Amino acid sequence: MADKPYTAHYIAGTHWDREWYQPFQDYRMRLVQVMDKVLNVLESDDRFTAFHADGQMRLIEDYLEIRPENRQRIAHLAQGGRLMLGPWYVLPDEMLVSGEALIRNLIVGHRLARTFGVEAMKFGYLCDEFGHISQMPQILANFDIGAALVGRGTNEHSHPAHFVWQSPDGSRVLAYKLQDAGGYGAFTFATRVRGSLSAPDLDDKLRALVEYEKSRTKIGLIMLIDALDHYPILAEAPDLLLRMSMLFPDVSFVHSTLPQYADAMRKHEAEMPVFAGELRDTARGKGGYLYLISNCLSARYPIKQANDANQTLLERWAEPYLAWANLVGARHLPPTYLDRAWDFTLLNHPHDSICGCSLDQVHKDMMYRFDQARLIGEGVVSSALRTLIPDQQTKLDNADSFQVALAQAEPYARRETIAFDIVFPSNWPYRFREGFIGEEKNSFRLYDDDGNEIPYQLLSVQRNRTMTKARPDSLVDIVKCDVCRVAAEVHLPPLGHTTLEVRPADGPTRVWGTLRTGPLSAENEYLKVSINPNGTLRLMDKTSGGMFDQLLTFADDGEVGDGWFHIAPISDEVISSAAAPCDVGVLADGPLMVTFRLRTRMQVPCAFDWQAGRRSDKRRDLVITSDVTLKKGASALHVKTVVDNCVKDHRLRVLLPTNLRSDTWWVDLPFDLIERRIALDPLCVNDKELAVPEKNMLAIAAVAEKRCGLAFVSAGGLHEAATLDDEVRTLAITLLRGFHRPVATDGQPGGQILGQHTFTYAIAPFGGPDDLSRLLSLRDRLATDVRLRQTDSGFGVTQRVASLLRIEPEEVRLSALKPAADGRGLILRLYNPLARDTTANVAMGVALKGIVATHASEEDDGHMLPLQGNTFAVAVPAKKIISLRLLV
Known part of the structure; x- marks a missing residue:
């Protein structure tokens, strides 16, 4: 056998989309039947070596919820190497979730596998993801996974069957590339999809499959993968392999596992080419499997928005603040709350879920899960802040004074103009009014922790609001309040809070000045902005001298695609807001903040006319309201755009012409910042799958010259961006797509996402490629914002300024600060997305006993870091993810 030039490994499994063209419960009824048969076959036929449970533990958990009596059967087969479990919890999309979420997914998958008495399968099963991110090899390597299986995002003409896949930090895994035509079901197609085992042409199909795989391999290894969507186990596989050994005397056939295949590949690593970075090529040639499927990035915006908000809530607020509160408080909040929220x-992270390409019922179910995660996370944060900032800790001199704590989640000190609410009792006696009949205003002054008065700008007042205040040991208080929204320039300590004291004042309290320089223009230390007659913006970066015009143009075109693909009608009409009517109002006008409200009305077709084959002749006003804010000390414009989506079958984008000379553009990915070419490959013009300019981003899309750039930075929910190959290098960000027909239906309304949608983002000039780290800071500040905690009247807090974690420099980014899964201290995860080495200087606000280097898997490598008091330094090489265990 060893002398034969080829070895073919038969890999048995099934790919299980948990929800897609059927809801989860319908799929699970099929799953139970499939898994019943898997167990019966494995137990009755020792020749059937092994079966793969799709690389995800949730398949097993879903099955055992219905068949709990079979847990021991599964454990016995797993311990015997017959049923391959993990490494994932769910098979995730890679483009639309955070890097931290990918790590947690693997952590949960490994933990669940251990409940069956085995380690998770050490193989990166990525069979159906819509492309692959640049840092996936490094993430896998953190879990001691040295090989992966990939498909979409690669082509046979460019990627051989076996190659080395390298992350930008140098981490490597051996990669097996699925064939273009059959993908992870190549063997299934040959034997079962278009025929049967008794078909007269079966031998011919098997010959064609094996000969084709022989032509793809350069190292003598062949994978015969039998794991198509929702297919049952092929009980006849052992007999079929014997039959094939007679057909191919030059091939050794092995009923194998993916780890065994990885071991075989490892012997030939030196013969494999190296491919670095992301894998996201559109499909070049044959077959129905390989499509990259680019435009699910913009399908069903609300689920993307909810996911980003939940990830931020759990990663940046709930986990670090729970850990802090448990270290200093008398009450202990179980970290298992967060386990449930993460679950x-x-x-919601499988690709057919988070990508927005499934039935309406599927995405309705997703929103319930997001709601539950949000409610748990918010409860944890509120409880933690109550511990850290009590209602009644120390008495103030004035019984009507109180304190407002502003907390931030970023581990970097910052001074920034913040808008926040102050809640007064409705009977607050200190008031004044302008003239004789003007509105009453509350008279108060703000003071920082050193007793210095802080000027503030009053933005709005809401009277007689009904509010509740939870008390840990009593009934909830229901009170009437007045809410004053103010803007103030505040110094925020790193990952902590500062406390402002609100004191009553006698007589008027006003602030003079304005950032406005004219009716439709404003200026601060860094930026000049003016509004054009059509509602677009003209922006000058005073630091670089960069001038940008016609920013905030909107473009609306037709949509006849689905959740997967944006497809423009043959007879399309693209409508621009460049000549649309726009009303301009001023919402805030003062020395700390100016907000212009731009109300643009675009007359667009009501829908696509399927009979006429063009966008409808009937028109409707698509109203787009953008609040554009310039703050004192801010180097970016903050924008909140509200779209009242009242039309169907369309795509809406916001356009930012950069007028910069560049052939490349930048985006952020999980744990990375990458540079992409703007121009599409002209050789792709007649490919099977249309190459499109839209690509994935986490939140940042930027174009830069050497010392000048312009970036779009999202607060969350927006993941599809393009830099158009035009003369002005326009950044084009998809806000929403409305489509009428999910897969396997004649049409459902959910994909049209009718109703009101809010998009929060910044338009940020910057100093070119060397200044990209500033965009990361802006991204995370937008996403995390600040949170408030207010004491009772007459009371304050003892520690008015507190910080849990400080990291310097800011180019080192925080990914996680969380209680360790095994209870031994905290896990701190940092990463460096830039292409230059650096050192992180870290200070903790709690006592440390030691620092142990660990992996993302939370398995220590035994290396202790030097500790000086509660501070330490750690090298963070270019593009590296660093995990540490903090012993407290």
Whole structure:
């Protein structure tokens, strides 16, 4: 056998989309039947070596919820190497979830596998993801996974069957590339999809499959993968392999596993080419499997928005603040709350779920899970802040004074103009009014922790609001309040809070000045902005001298695609807001903040006319309201765009012409910042799958010259961006797509996402490629914002300024600060997305006993870091993810 030039490994499994063209419960009824048969076959036929449970533990958990009596059967087969479990919890999309979520997914998958008495399968099963991110090899390597299986995002003409896949930090895995035509079901197609085992042409199909795989391999290894969507186990596989050994005397056939295949590949690593970075090529040639499927990035915006908000809530607020509160408080909040919230969140990360390309019922179910995760996370944060900032800790001199704590989640000190609410009792006696009949205003002054008065700008007042205040040991208080929204320039300590004291004042309290320089223009230390007659913006970066015009143009075109693909009608009409009417109002006008409200009305077709084959002749006003804010000390414009989506079958984009000379553009990915070419490959013009300019981003899309750039930075929910190959290098960000027909239906309304949608983002000039780290700071500040905690009247807090974690420099980014899964201290995860090495200087606000280097898997490598008091330094090489265990 060893002398034969080829060895073919038969890999048995099934790919299980948990929800897609059927809801989860319908799929699970099929799953139970499939898994019943898997167990019966494995137990009755020792010749059937092994079966793969799709690389995800949730398949097993879903099955055992219905068949709990079979847990021991599964454990016995797994311990015997017959049933391959993990490494994932769910098979995730890679483009639309955070890097931290990918790590948690693997952590949960490994933990669940251990409950069956085995380690998770050490193989990166990525069979159906819509492309692959640049840092996936490094993430896998953190779990001691040295090989992966990939498909979409690669082509046979460019990627051989076996290659080395390298992350930008140098981490490597051996990769097996699925064939273009049959993908992870190549063997299934040959034997079962278009025929049967008794078909007269079966031998011919097997010959064609094996000969084709022989032509793809350069190292003598062949994979015969039998794991198509929702297919049952092929009980006849052992007999079929014997039959094939007679057909191919030059091939050794092995009923194998993916780890065994990885071991075989490892012997030939030196013969494999190296491919670095992301894998996201559109499909070049044959077959129905390989499509990259680019435009699910913009399908069903609300689920993307909910996912980003939940990830931020759990990663940046709930986990670090729970850990802090448990270290200093008398009450202990179980970290298992967060396990439950992560479970709800991760269940929404399979690609057919988070990509927005499934039935309406599927996405309705997702929103319930997101709601549960959000409610748990918000409860944890509120409880933690109550511990850290009590209602009644120390008495103030004035019984009507109180304190407002502003907390931030970023581990970097910052001074920034913040808008926040102050809640007064409705009977607050200190008031004044302008003239004789003007509105009453509350008279108060703000003071920082050193007793210095802080000027503030009053933005709005809401009277007689009904509010509740939870008390840990009593009934909830229901009170009437007045809410004053103010803007103030505040110094925020790193990952902590500062406290402002609100004191009553006698007589008027006003602030003078304005950032406005004219009726439709404003200026601060860094930016000049003016509004054009059509509602677009003209922006000058005073630091670089960069001038940008016609920013905030909107473009609306037709949509006849689905959740997967944006497809423009043959007879399309693209409508621009460049000549649309726009009303301009001023919402805030003062020395700390100016907000212009731009109300643009675009007359667009009501829908696509399927009979006429063009966008409808009937028109409707698509109203787009954008609040554009310039703050004192801000180097970016903050924008909140509200779209009242009242039309169907369309795509809406916001356009930012950069007028920069560049052939490349930048985006952020999980744990990375990458540079992409703007121009599409002209050789792709007649490919099977249309190459499109739209690509994935986490939140940042930027174009830069050497010392000048312009970036779009999203607060969350927006993941599809393009830089158009035009003369002005326009950044084009998809806000929403409305489509009428999910797969396997004649049409459902949910994909049209009718109703009101809010998009929060920044338009940020910057100093070119060397200044990209500033965009990361802006991204995370937008996403995390600040949170408030207010004491009772007459009371304050003892520690008015507190910080849990400080990291310097800011180019080192925080990914996680969380209680360790095994209870031994905290896990701190940092990463460096830039292409230059650096050192992180870290200070903790709690006592440390030691620092142990660990992996993302939370398995220590035994290396202790030097510790000086509660501070330490750690090298963070270019593009590296660093995990540490903090012993407290």
